[in-house]
Every structure is written in C-alpha cells, then in structure tokens.
Amino acid sequence: MSTDVTDVSGVSLTSVQKWERWRERRAATVSAPYGPLSLTGTHWLADYPEGHLPDVPGVWRVDEDGDGVVLTAADGDGLTADGRPPGPVREIRLTADSGPVEESRIAAGGRRLVVLRREGLWAVRSFDPESAARRAFRGIEATPYDPDWTLPGRFRPYGTSRTVRVENADGRERGLGLGGEIAFTVGGTEHTLQVAVEPDGSLWAVFADTTSGKGSYRFRFLRxxxxxADGSVTVDFNRSLLPPCAFADHFICPFPPPGNTLPIAVPAGERQVLPG
Structure with a gap:
C-alpha cells in the first residue's frame, strides 16, 4: 500500500506519484541537450600520439608533467574557449572538467568537448545535441511501481575503503572504490550489495540479477x-537505473564487482531504452 508523503510545495503525494515524478525527471535528464544520449565519442589521448582526435578539431596532447591537457587551436578550427575563439594559434591548458557538460570550457559549434581523467589517463569526450541517439530516443522502459521492492536495509561500512578491479563497458579494467555493503531481505533470504559511498554520504551500487541481459539491461545502478545514524537505509529497487552506457556506447561504466550479481530476479525499476 502506498504511503502518503508531502513534497516541498505542501501537496500530499503517494509513493507511486513520487516515483512517477522521478521517472519524468529521469527522462528529462537523459534527453537533455547534453545528457548521456548526446555523447558521440570518448577519445583516449594515449591512443592518438599525434594529437589528432577523430572528428575533433585542434591538436590535443598531455602536458609534460602529465597533470593536464594542452590544446593547440586556431580560428580555423572552429573552437571557442570560455566562449571566445582562440584567435591566432594558441595553446590552452586544460584540466579535467568537473561541472555540467554545458559549462565545459571548449565548444565546437553546438558540441561540447569535455576533458576526462581516469587512473592517470586523459581523454576528450564529445557531446553533440544533434546525436542520432538523442533524435531517436523514445523513452525508458520501466516496471510499474511495486511497493514490495522498496525494502528496509542496513548499511555496513568497511573499516577501510577497498578498491577492486572490474571490467568496464569499453573492455578495459579499472579500479572501483567500495566503502561498505547494504544488506536487505527478499523472500526471507538476506542478500548484500557492495556499495561506494559518495561525498554527500549517499550510496552507489552496480548490480546485476537473473533478469540482466534477459528482459533488462546487462547491469544497473542503484543509488x-x-x-x-543507526545504519538503516531504504533499498528501493523501483529506482534502479540504467547506466549511462545503456544510452551511448562511449561511456566507460564499471561492471558489477564480484558478489554484486544477485541470484534472484529483480523485476523492478528501469529495464532498457525503448528502441527508436
């Protein structure tokens, strides 16, 4: 049975209505001009020693100390830096972008070029609001809200943080930091998921279940x-998320770490991107 809650406007909402609003926000975020559907490329600079990236103007190189990226650009490249064209040939030093994509320093027409760093390696991502995936987007298939999949849980922090190596969606293996596990019960059996702890204290799990790849995407996120203070936490599988790599092949999402493939079906939450 849905529980009545009140939103910031003072309007009483049921759990189903709150979930429906969450779904609307998700669709808006995903389909935004610089949302995940707009990612058209992730180019690792180590793969392009001459600095010429596919369909990306300018020359991009890691600086000598390895702490940033140097972009060499001129008027003819059609780039702008901080909203201004570079003018005569100019070198621009860049660090990893940490804010929204639309606030990244470098633009190429309507595209945004975002500098990324992972485990000491540098890349440039291209976000294009005119991407084929964004134009074809029809929505996200999701299971209707089911209160039985909103579960009480318990967070068990690790004494020290751990890092495990997991395969990523691009086929490379990278470290995944884990700060503890959440425990919850389904059908009288306890299950656990290892989680990362975000800077704001919220949790993040990468998980799979017996529906993964068979009616739902191959893995999902839970946040x-x-x-x-006592470790209690709500584990709401109705808000299971498709990872960014479900929307564009150029994301490098981590696969579930060992132990995060549940031996049960989780028929709740987002399932897959609707075909265009």
Whole structure:
C-alpha cells in the first residue's frame, strides 16, 4: 500500500506519484541537450600520439608533467574557449572538467568537448545535441511501481575503503572504490550489495540479477540515500537505473564487482531504452 508523503510545495503525494515524478525527471535528464544520449565519442589521448582526435578539431596532447591537457587551436578550427575563439594559434591548458557538460570550457559549434581523467589517463569526450541517439530516443522502459521492492536495509561500512578491479563497458579494467555493503531481505533470504559511498554520504551500487541481459539491461545502478545514524537505509529497487552506457556506447561504466550479481530476479525499476 502506498504511503502518503508531502513534497516541498505542501501537496500530499503517494509513493507511486513520487516515483512517477522521478521517472519524468529521469527522462528529462537523459534527453537533455547534453545528457548521456548526446555523447558521440570518448577519445583516449594515449591512443592518438599525434594529437589528432577523430572528428575533433585542434591538436590535443598531455602536458609534460602529465597533470593536464594542452590544446593547440586556431580560428580555423572552429573552437571557442570560455566562449571566445582562440584567435591566432594558441595553446590552452586544460584540466579535467568537473561541472555540467554545458559549462565545459571548449565548444565546437553546438558540441561540447569535455576533458576526462581516469587512473592517470586523459581523454576528450564529445557531446553533440544533434546525436542520432538523442533524435531517436523514445523513452525508458520501466516496471510499474511495486511497493514490495522498496525494502528496509542496513548499511555496513568497511573499516577501510577497498578498491577492486572490474571490467568496464569499453573492455578495459579499472579500479572501483567500495566503502561498505547494504544488506536487505527478499523472500526471507538476506542478500548484500557492495556499495561506494559518495561525498554527500549517499550510496552507489552496480548490480546485476537473473533478469540482466534477459528482459533488462546487462547491469544497473542503484543509488540509495545516505543511511541514518543507526545504519538503516531504504533499498528501493523501483529506482534502479540504467547506466549511462545503456544510452551511448562511449561511456566507460564499471561492471558489477564480484558478489554484486544477485541470484534472484529483480523485476523492478528501469529495464532498457525503448528502441527508436
């Protein structure tokens, strides 16, 4: 049975209505001009020693100390840096972008070029609002809200953070930091998922279940809110998320770490991107 809650406007909402609003926000975020559907390329500079990236103007190189990227650009490249064309040939030093894509320093017409760093390696991502994936997007298939999949759980922090090596969607192996696990019960059996702890205290799990790849995407994300002081946490599988790589092949999402493939079906949450 849905629980009545009140939103910031003072309007009483049921759990189903709150979930429907969450779904609307998700669709808007995903389909935004610089949302995940707009990613058209992730180019690792180590793969392009001459600095010429596919369909990306300018010359891009890692600086000598390895702490940034140097972009060499001129008027003819059609780039702007901080909203201004570079003018005569100019070198621009860049660090990893940490804000929204639309606030990245470098633009190429309507595209945004975002500098990325992972485990000491540098890349440039290209986000294009005119991408084929964004134009073809029809929505996200999701299971209707089911209160039985909103579960009480318990967060068990690790004494020290751990890093495990996991394969990523681009075929490369990278470290995944883990700060603890959440425990919850389904059908009388306890299950656990290892989670990362975000800077704001919220949790992040990468998980799969017996529906993964068979009716739902091959893995999904779960983002519980920060646990209470006693460790209690709500594990709401109705808000299971498709990872960014479900929307564009150029993301490098981590696969579930060992132990995060549940031996049960989780018929809740987002399932897959609707075909265009």
């Amino acid at each position: 519980p809110a920060a646990p209470a």
